[in-house]
Amino acid sequence: MDVDAFVVAHRPTWDRLEHLTKRRRNLSGAEVDELVDLYQRVSTHLSMLRSSSTDSALIGRLSTLVARARSAVTGAHAPLWSEFIRFWTVSFPVVAYRSWRWWLGSAIAFFVVAIAIGFWVASNPEVQATIGTPSEIAQMVDHDFESYYSENPAGSFALRVWINNAWVAAQCIGFAVVLGLPIPYVLFQNALNVGVAGGLMFAAGKGGLFLGLLTPHGLLELTAVFLAAAAGMRLGWSVIAPGDRPRGQVLAEQGRAVVSVAVGLVVVLLISGLIEALVTPAPFPTWLRITIGVLAEVGFLAYIIYFGRRAVRAGETGDLADAPDVVPTR
Structure with a gap:
């Protein structure tokens, strides 16, 4: 045939x-x-x-x-619980899995920029002088950076972190309506902040403290931001290059898929915020705090790969309109 x-x-x-x-x-x-x-x-x-x-x-x-x-x-x-299970085993992971190229590209670009800026700041006293006075920089590296994670009660701090991270991710999702064009700028702004802070800390001989405080929650937090950016930019590109399907159909499908990412990231960023509030400032050895962060990151990626790959093999797209609201009866 x-x-x-x-x-x-x-x-x-x-x-x-x-x-x-x-x-x-x-x-x-x-x-x-x-x-x-x-x-x-x-x-x-x-x-x-x-x-x-x-x-x-x-x-x-x-x-x-x-x-x-x-x-x-x-x-x-179908009962509500089956829709809930479908979302976490199909809709969210399959969209994340299908976006892996954009996701990985966002991560690589972010770290290249952040590391380059960090080296630039750390090796140039003139650049450091434009960031702040010696006393202001000393206050930041000797006190403010570390105390940021412990100066507020854990509950309120976790909520504040969650709202802040959710806002960054929401910007990436929201900018999908303008084809994702501002998303690289949002990523650059965050890479700039990380690079400058890292450069100042390493220049002061406190690179270990910087990585020890940032890594536990930062791995999962940045992964969520990269996924949000990937979903937004992928939607924009699908409109620019829809292939052999009508542009409006592609936009509708990808738009609904982006909604899946937005809902899923609410929970992912909540977990990241809890780690930042409860683990990062905890009096644990640095290796233990970093291990907790790495395990959270590995667990999330394993979840996406396992359920996302399985859904792709089943022909799923993550389009919420495809979710059945009925179950077969016999």
């Missing part, structure tokens, strides 16, 4: 079934009959493709479509 010709011939049928499935709550009687007929036809198409094609992405997409259509035809409304 010529798979390409088969796809061209039957794509309108698949698109129509997808459209009816998404509108399952508002169908007329004739449309319900059409939904049942298309479900049976597309099920046959899927069976034919499974026996003659090795295109896992196409088979995954049709499998998901047939499953959703079957649920719409024979199912009952």
